[in-house]
Amino acid sequence: MSIHSFYENAPKHLVAVDCIIFGFEDGKLKLLIMKRKVDPMAGAWSLVGGFVQDNESTDEAAARVLKQTTGMDHIYMDQLHTYGDVNRDTGARVISVTYYALIRIKEHDRILANDHGAHWLSLHQIPPLIFDHSVMLQHALDKLRDKAHTYPVGFELLPEKFTLPQLRNLYEEIYQRELDKRNFRKKILAMNILEKLDEKDKSSSKKGAHLYKFDEAKYEQLMKTGFGFTM
Amino acid sequence: MSIHSFYENAPKHLVAVDCIIFGFEDGKLKLLIMKRKVDPMAGAWSLVGGFVQDNESTDEAAARVLKQTTGMDHIYMDQLHTYGDVNRDTGARVISVTYYALIRIKEHDRILANDHGAHWLSLHQIPPLIFDHSVMLQHALDKLRDKAHTYPVGFELLPEKFTLPQLRNLYEEIYQRELDKRNFRKKILAMNILEKLDEKDKSSSKKGAHLYKFDEAKYEQLMKTGFGFTM
Structure with a gap:
């Protein structure tokens, strides 16, 4: 042809x-x-x-x-x-x-x-x-x-500095169900991709909630490997 | 318009x-x-x-x-x-x-x-x-x-009954690198998706290697959830 x-x-x-x-x-x-x-x-x-x-x-x-x-x-x-x-x-x-x-x-x-x-x-x-x-x-x-x-997603949707309740709220919206506060906190901190800042967000309580931001280098690494099963 | x-x-x-x-x-x-x-x-x-x-x-x-x-x-x-x-x-x-x-x-x-x-x-x-x-x-x-x-893949490529060395060989081909025998065996059995058969393949050694097949129900379940991180 x-x-x-x-x-x-x-x-x-x-x-x-x-x-x-x-x-x-x-x-x-x-x-x-x-x-x-x-x-x-x-x-x-x-x-x-x-x-x-x-x-x-x-x-x-x-x-x-x-x-x-x-x-x-x-x-x-x-x-x-x-x-x-x-x-x-x-x-x-x-x-x-x-x-x-x-x-x-x-x-x-x-x-x-x-x-x-x-x-x-x-x-x-x-x-x-x-x-x-x-x-x-x-x-x-x-x-x-x-x-x-498998990956930490959705951080593109949050402001640069955010609280753990804000992050949990985002994941609750993605999954469309409530997540256990303590369990979420434990798991997300164990990922070791958040950097705790010396600042608090006092908009929702007098005591305030700690602000966090991403550790980009660790985040990049995690994005490459995922959390999954590796042979 | x-x-x-x-x-x-x-x-x-x-x-x-x-x-x-x-x-x-x-x-x-x-x-x-x-x-x-x-x-x-x-x-x-x-x-x-x-x-x-x-x-x-x-x-x-x-x-x-x-x-x-x-x-x-x-x-x-x-x-x-x-x-x-x-x-x-x-x-x-x-x-x-x-x-x-x-x-x-x-x-x-x-x-x-x-x-x-x-x-x-x-x-x-x-x-x-x-x-x-x-x-x-x-x-x-x-x-x-x-x-x-994240998922057990590649079983479509194997015969219905296969040995662990055959399965490892397939994964070695997928990753294009050698995998540790003992580690592979441990991980793949821990997935709990294989059924050990009362038969041996004696084509590659006198002692023979046990034949396995998939437990389809467990496999289906695993295909849905993956091995990954779950909130």
């Missing part, structure tokens, strides 16, 4: 990126979603996404979508999965690559998000999403939880 | 699947690769792959490619990653979704594979592969090793 017919005879497809953008605010894990503007299903809720253009990689498309909706740049996005069922989008065949990002809600551009019809909703307020977007969200949550078993 | 212009104005792309097919034979972890038939780079080695057609999902395309090359059906394939750089294929822009499979080489159709120009090569014999296929392979290996830290 000639090079011409090899590439020319193959069918082409619309390819989209859909972004699962998590943030953490007021003790709640939140997701950025938007009202879809076009039919089919105009007005329904969807993940933030867009079509991959000719001059950009799929990674670049995801970064562009994030930037257009939040104003945020240079955010690490992890590719999750590609959804390739023939009829997943009822408007046309679209193959969709999902990405997820963890961002600090405070740092995003609220006006831009608003202009795009994008809203932060806490996890238990998420309405049904269009097409397979609810499945995409579930996969992203599973991945986040799965990763939290 | 109308539904028409929304979908019609978006660019379309060639989408391929590339399959990283691992097998285990004669104590070696092997990869199925083939000689490319078309330009650019006709005659160079590549992963086994093909274009996604209009009437099939990406998963179905991967299963079709596997079936066409090995004759094998109903093999579990795990999607790995989507490679979406604009210039990754020098013939045209092609977005590629990778899948990997672990199969028993004995069970594949050698004549079919031969007809397709496909060959099993052990890992340290793999020549440079076209485009980004060497990167795809490396990612698949990293994933396999990563998974082996």
Whole structure:
């Protein structure tokens, strides 16, 4: 077969990126979603996404979508999965690559998000999403939880200095269940990735709670090896 | 924007699947690769792959490619990653979704594979592969090793009954390094997923080595929870 017919005879497809953008605010894990503007299903809720253009990689498309909706740049996005069922989008065949990002809600551009019809909703307020977007969200949550078993995750969501109750709150939001205070404290300190600061946060009690920050070097090391089983 | 212009104005792309097919034979972890038939780079080695057609999902395309090359059906394939750089294929822009499979080489159709120009090569014999296929392979290996830290993997590659030396050999091939015999034995038995059989394999010594098989129920449970850190 000639090079011409090899590439020319193959069918082409619309390819989209859909972004699962998590943030953490007021003790709640939140997701950025938007009202879809076009039919089919105009007005329904969807993940933030867009079509991959000719001059950009799929990674670049995801970064562009994030930037257009939040104003945020240079955010690490992890590719999750590609959804390739023939009829997943009822408007046309679209193959969709999902990405997820963890961002600090405070740092995003609220006006831009608003202009795009994008809203932060806490996890238990998420309405049904269009097409397979609810499945995409579930996969992203599973991945986040799965990763939290093996790696310390979610620190991208916290301020630089944080208390142990704040950190526990974040993990409770990721797992969507209460965690035992003492057990959590014991396990997280045993990881040996936190640096106790000589400062206290007195916003929630008179006595105050110690502030911590990450020991980046130890954190990096742990991110490489995980907590898992090693032969 | 109308539904028409929304979908019609978006660019379309060639989408391929590339399959990283691992097998285990004669104590070696092997990869199925083939000689490319078309330009650019006709005659160079590549992963086994093909274009996604209009009437099939990406998963179905991967299963079709596997079936066409090995004759094998109903093999579990795990999607790995989507490679979406604009210039990754020098013939045209092609977005590629990778899948990997672990199969028993004995069970594949050698004549079919031969007809397709496909060959099993052990890992340290793999020549440079076209485009980004060497990167795809490396990612698949990293994933396999990563998974082996947290889950018992690779049992799809072994016969139903196997000895501990065979299992250690498989892990040595996955990690590409020697493992301490006693330590491996201790760790693998501690997982509590093997069932010791009342049979011995006497092919490699007079005394023989005990045969084991998997306890599927315990294995399933472990696959769900992993060995990792749990809050």
